[in-house]
Amino acid sequence: VKQFRIPVEHTTLGNGLRVVVSPDRSAPVVTVGVYYQIGFRLEPHGRSGFAHLFEHMMFQGSENAGKMEHIRLINASGGLLNGTTNYDITNYFESVPSNAVERVLWLEADRMRALKVDDENLRNQRDVVKEEVRVNVMNQPYGGFPWLDLPPVAFRNWPNAHNFYGDFVDLDAATLADVQHFFHTYYAPNNAVLLMVGDVEPAKALELARRYFEDIPKHPLPPRADVTEVPQTAERRGEVEEKFGPLPAIAIGYTLPKRGTEELNVAAIADQVLHGGRAGRVHRRLVLEKQIAVEADGSAEIFDTNGPTQMVSRIFHTPEFTSEVAIAAFDEVIAELHEKPVSVEELDAVKVKFRSDYYSMLEGGMGSYMPRFGLMHYLACFTLFDGDPDRINTALEGFLKVTPEAVQAYARKYLVPQNRAIVLRRPAVPGGAR
Amino acid sequence: MTTSAAPLNPATGAPALAPERPVQWPHREVATLANGLQVVLAESHAFPKIAAQLYFRAGNAAVAHRSPGLASMTATVVRTGTASRSNHKIEEDLRRMGADLGTSAGADSTSISVSGLSESYKGLLELIADLARNASFPEGEFERERRQRIEETRIERTTPGFLAGERMRHTLFGQHPYAIVAPTEEQVAAYERSQLVEYYQRHYSPPDAVLIVVGDFVTSEMFARVEQIFGDWRVPQPKASQSPAPPVQTGRHVHLVHLPGSVQTQVVVGNLAITRRAPDWHPTVLANAIYGGAFHSRLVMNIREQKGYTYSPRSSVTAMRQQGYFTVSAAVRNDVAAATLTEIFYEMDRIRSLPVTPDELEGARNYLTGVFSLGVATLDGLIGQLSTVYLDRLPEGYLETYRERIQSLTADDVMTAARKHFESAISQIVLVGDREQIGDQAALFGAVTNYDAQGNVVKA
Numbered sequence: 023v024k025q026f027r028i029p030v031e032h033t034t035l036g037n038g039l040r041v042v043v044s045p046d047r048s049a050p051v052v053t054v055g056v057y058y059q060i061g062f063r064l065e066p067h068g069r070s071g072f073a074h075l076f077e078h079m080m081f082q083g084s085e086n087a088g089k090m091e092h093i094r095l096i097n098a099s100g101g102l103l104n105g106t107t108n109y110d111i112t113n114y115f116e117s118v119p120s121n122a123v124e125r126v127l128w129l130e131a132d133r134m135r136a137l138k139v140d141d142e143n144l145r146n147q148r149d150v151v152k153e154e155v156r157v158n159v160m161n162q163p164y165g166g167f168p169w170l171d172l173p174p175v176a177f178r179n180w181p182n183a184h185n186f187y188g189d190f191v192d193l194d195a196a197t198l199a200d201v202q203h204f205f206h207t208y209y210a211p212n213n214a215v216l217l218m219v220g221d222v223e224p225a226k227a228l229e230l231a232r233r234y235f236e237d238i239p240k241h242p243l244p245p246r247a248d249v250t251e252v253p254q255t256a257e258r259r260g261e262v263e264e265k266f267g268p269l270p271a272i273a274i275g276y277t278l279p280k281r282g283t284e285e286l287n288v289a290a291i292a293d294q295v296l297h298g299g300r301a302g303r304v305h306r307r308l309v310l311e312k313q314i315a316v317e318a319d320g321s322a323e324i325f326d327t328n329g330p331t332q333m334v335s336r337i338f339h340t341p342e343f344t345s346e347v348a349i350a351a352f353d354e355v356i357a358e359l360h361e362k363p364v365s366v367e368e369l370d371a372v373k374v375k376f377r378s379d380y381y382s383m384l385e386g387g388m389g390s391y392m393p394r395f396g397l398m399h400y401l402a403c404f405t406l407f408d409g410d411p412d413r414i415n416t417a418l419e420g421f422l423k424v425t426p427e428a429v430q431a432y433a434r435k436y437l438v439p440q441n442r443a444i445v446l447r448r449p450a451v452p453g454g455a456r
Numbered sequence: 457m458t459t460s461a462a463p464l465n466p467a468t469g470a471p472a473l474a475p476e477r478p479v480q481w482p483h484r485e486v487a488t489l490a491n492g493l494q495v496v497l498a499e500s501h502a503f504p505k506i507a508a509q510l511y512f513r514a515g516n517a518a519v520a521h522r523s524p525g526l527a528s529m530t531a532t533v534v535r536t537g538t539a540s541r542s543n544h545k546i547e548e549d550l551r552r553m554g555a556d557l558g559t560s561a562g563a564d565s566t567s568i569s570v571s572g573l574s575e576s577y578k579g580l581l582e583l584i585a586d587l588a589r590n591a592s593f594p595e596g597e598f599e600r601e602r603r604q605r606i607e608e609t610r611i612e613r614t615t616p617g618f619l620a621g622e623r624m625r626h627t628l629f630g631q632h633p634y635a636i637v638a639p640t641e642e643q644v645a646a647y648e649r650s651q652l653v654e655y656y657q658r659h660y661s662p663p664d665a666v667l668i669v670v671g672d673f674v675t676s677e678m679f680a681r682v683e684q685i686f687g688d689w690r691v692p693q694p695k696a697s698q699s700p701a702p703p704v705q706t707g708r709h710v711h712l713v714h715l716p717g718s719v720q721t722q723v724v725v726g727n728l729a730i731t732r733r734a735p736d737w738h739p740t741v742l743a744n745a746i747y748g749g750a751f752h753s754r755l756v757m758n759i760r761e762q763k764g765y766t767y768s769p770r771s772s773v774t775a776m777r778q779q780g781y782f783t784v785s786a787a788v789r790n791d792v793a794a795a796t797l798t799e800i801f802y803e804m805d806r807i808r809s810l811p812v813t814p815d816e817l818e819g820a821r822n823y824l825t826g827v828f829s830l831g832v833a834t835l836d837g838l839i840g841q842l843s844t845v846y847l848d849r850l851p852e853g854y855l856e857t858y859r860e861r862i863q864s865l866t867a868d869d870v871m872t873a874a875r876k877h878f879e880s881a882i883s884q885i886v887l888v889g890d891r892e893q894i895g896d897q898a899a900l901f902g903a904v905t906n907y908d909a910q911g912n913v914v915k916a
Binding site: 160162265372 | 471504551552555572717720760767822834837
């Protein structure tokens with residue numbers, strides 16, 4: 023096994039902004055990101071979808087770069103940009119030729135310092151966001167499945183259980199005052215990390231970070247909201263109508279162990295035993311052997327969440343079988359994990375794949391045109407949630423030492439009905455037009 | 457970079473760009489084995505990974521006239537068994553090497569691609585060779601994959617983006633094989649295992665193939681290994697087939713695909729254009745970047761950032777091997793379908809008739825050259841760029857000179873390309889949505905032909 027180490031340098035500025043740099047001079051490009059520790063979990067009550075709508079507003083104008091100027095300057099520098107809203111973070115990032123890094127920092131600092139937007143901008147982006155929801159959810163077969171379907175069934179605490187893309191009535195209710203209030207509450211340098219990954223020299227990068235960001239005043243953050251769930255005692259079930267697609271679909275979510283625990287490492291390996299592609303037990307049993315499902319896969323977002331999260335299995339099955347038959351086949355797979363430890367051979371193979379996937383994520387992670395996006399993303403999560411960007415080089419150890427017995431113990435404790443939720447997507451026209 | 461403050465851009469206060477550091481091209485070796493297989497190797501050592509892709513220069517277009525989608529089905533079943541490995545074994549072997557495998561076919565090509573840990577490079581090459589040479593097409597796996605494909609076909613016919621793309625290709629290409637993007641349910645049901653085997657024996661052929669490997673390896677070792685594993689593979693070159701010409705369009709026509717209950721309209725406008733080998737390919741790409749191919753393009757600023765009609769408008773020039781095309785697409789709320797078309801044509805006519813500004817020109821040239829540099833900085837991106845060059849048999853040095861060629865283009869070049877290839881007067885219009893909601897708007901733009909989601913022409 024080749025020894026492989028990512029260089030990382032980090033510091034905290036006087037205003038609390040954390041700065042992380044990972045140099046890689048192999049190509050003259052750099053990926054820059056600013057991650058704020060606020061996501062849709064903590065958006066205000068009565069304002070579902072607000073964190074995401076707000077993310078759009080961050081492209082609408084800052085003190086010295088008016089509407090369209092931010093986008094124009096990045097594109098005209100040869101760069102690509104985007105932002106995403108997640109459970110516990112919102113990120114803004116750019117991949118650019120490295121001669122544009124200073125310009126990118128100026129732009130990011132400008133919008134961290136002050137958002138300059140008006141009612142017209144808000145109306146415009148509210149319209150854009152509604153079309154985003156329509157194209158991704160309301161006008162798409164299996165739109166929002168299962169990421170919008172499961173939370174309201176699985177969880178009881180509003181931060182974990184609401185519609186993260188937003189009910190249109192809530193989007194309509196959002197005001198400019200809400201926008202500025204949200205900005206002043208959460209968009210503080212002491213609630214963020216700045217990352218530069220790629221063709222930068224660390225000392226120079228840290229100096230530029232100081233130059234552009236250090237005079238942005240820190241401000242007090244609200245106390246961390248309580249996102250814990252009341253203990254679950256029985257399986258939870260829900261149903262959603264599928265308006266377009268012909269096949270019944272099933273989402274099964276098991277709530278994961280807390281971040282920072284050994285159990286979460288085990289959960290990640292168990293997820294790969296179950297969902298590691300076509301060799302994963304769920305796909306093999308339901309698609310290849312029993313041929314109940316047309317597609318069966320799953321995943322566990324263990325790196326970039328910091329609150330109640332589930333490992334989710336997705337099953338699309340043919341209408342010849344009932345959903346109960348499909349769930350029973352899935353349950354057999356789970357029961358086998360309870361009954362018998364995974365073989366050393368299977369576990370070793372899963373770990374090799376896990377290591378390889380980890381490198382692939384660091385290398386790309388967001389398509390071919392965002393070099394090292396995944397490296398930036400993981401560094402941000404390790405910094406904001408664990409206070410330790412150097413975990414980028416040590417995180418793998420925790421996964422690679424998981425034992426067969428630990429997987430079995432985890433399955434018996436976590437992969438049980440009273441820790442799961444099931445949502446059925448039932449086609450309005452079963453089987454579609456046949 | 458220096459440590460002094462960068463000069464300020466007087467317009468905004470934004471720092472000006474520093475001098476650019478040139479792209480360092482990875483060491484690349486290109487050779488052709490005695491059996492005709494072209495081999496392209498490029499080292500990149502940032503991560504302990506390799507990506508390898510074996511391409512064949514034949515795909516669904518080669519069989520569209522008798523069995524649409526047959527190349528795709530062949531690629532799907534290729535990975536499910538060889539003379540010495542079961543489906544199960546293939547998947548297990550992949551996992552042991554930390555690898556992902558993809559097999560697929562487009563209109564013009566077929567590919568077998570793996571990415572995995574560089575420590576397993578030998579096993580990864582052997583697996584690619586095994587699939588390319590010894591696939592066994594197990595009867596049971598074929599039947600299972602065919603049933604799955606039928607279900608996928610049904611889902612495709614409920615997906616607005618798929619329906620719009622399919623209808624546009626039918627409209628632009630007529631009797632040409634590029635007209636067909638996917639088979640119907642009945643066509644899939646009619647596939648026979650023997651057809652897959654026949655396709656495989658004819659088209660998985662080394663004289664018609666390119667093997668590209670990028671990543672963390674030593675070129676001399678890799679080349680020796682490739683020669684050892686692929687050198688004794690001999691299959692004759694398949695005969696190329698002739699395609700009928702696409703139809704000549706004479707005016708705008710509207711094609712409305714009825715998807716009842718749609719809460720949005722998928723709009724696509726398009727016309728035939730050029731291939732990557734055409735002398736004005738680069739000016740056309742530049743015109744597209746200014747028109748609607750970038751976030752900061754005219755179309756996106758207009759119908760998204762000013763008018764809020766849509767989330768993801770986009771224009772693109774697509775180069776296929778025999779013929780390319782230009783499309784503009786946007787998913788918009790139902791009551792602005794006509795307004796969206798008006799703006800699409802307004803922006804098309806504007807770039808056809810007025811010169812782009814010097815700022816726009818400079819920004820778009822930088823955009824294309826910058827994005828190009830980003831696109832060769834990942835293994836996936838690099839393999840994609842290399843495959844374009846070698847599959848389309850573009851001149852050696854195409855990638856190395858791309859940036860200079862883009863930087864040399866003028867406002868005149870942009871207008872000339874737009875006039876020739878953004879043909880607003882004969883654009884074809886496809887709308888996918890609820891006819892009750894958008895039928896009247898559709899009729900404002902020309903004669904309307906109505907379709908159902910299965911592709912049948914229907915009466916409104």
